[in-house]
Amino acid sequence: MSQYYSGKRTRNIYDPRSRDPFKLSRSRLERFIECPMCFYLDRRLGVDRPPGFPFTLNSAVDALLKKEFDIYREKGEPHPLITKYNVNAKPIPHKDLDTWRQNFKGIEYHHKPTNLIITGAIDDLWQNSKGEYIVVDYKATAKAERIDALDEEWHEGYKRQMEIYQWLLRQNGYPVSNTGYFVYCNGDTARETFDARLEFELTLIPHEGDASWVDQTIYDAHKCLNSDTIPELTPDCDYCAYIIAVNGVIKKK
Secondary structure: OOOOOOOOOOOOOOOOOOOOOEEEEHHHHHHHHHOHHHHHHHHOOOOOOOOOOOOHHHHHHHHHHHHHHHHHHHHOOOOHHHHHOOOOOEEOOOOOHHHHOOOOOOEEEEEOOOOEEEEEOOOEEEEOOOOOEEEEEEEEEOOOOOOOOOOOOOHHHHHHHHHHHHHHHHHOOOOEOOEEEEEEEEEOOOOOOOOOOOOEEEEEEEEEOOOOOHHHHHHHHHHHHHOOOOOOOOOOOHHHHHHHHHHHHHHHO
């Protein structure tokens, strides 16, 4: 058995008979949107998708950005990127920010109608002059073109990610701005030499969040988990396509 994939899981599996609240992360709710079958296999039957390799460079950028914005948080001043884009905001301290940033903890809300605890780990939290909290998410990549907009189809997942964070903060009683921001770090690959240094261009991309879809998605995911029928394969899911291809080959044997 591969050291990276251990097969069927026996913990954190949804049991329709249990009365205990069940934690469902933002990423798993996104998986339900992508593919109900993969979601069901994972949370109900304990068979997760094979994991990808960790993006350690992205994690390093994330950690360094948090340290950098925390410097301005302690000063009570806006970061130069905020000033450059004329955004009325600054990084704000909060007693729970360190917890909200942690994977497997994050900010959470008990959705009582479904008894699901929805969780999500944010990257940063700013505040405007109205006292509204602003959700900020860090992204890192390396592309030849400048990144000024989230206009690719796969960016829709990024937008939903921010909207769930906005929803979670609101459910916890915080005033939240509809406008969130992506701090996008684009690695420069046009330099002639590496010189043990990777330089990034930072852009700040606003997003007007609309979290009206979240509640219904939670209800739909809950209904899926309570069903005794495995959802059908999703045609545009790469994992489902792999299952179809494997089954096709096996049937020919």
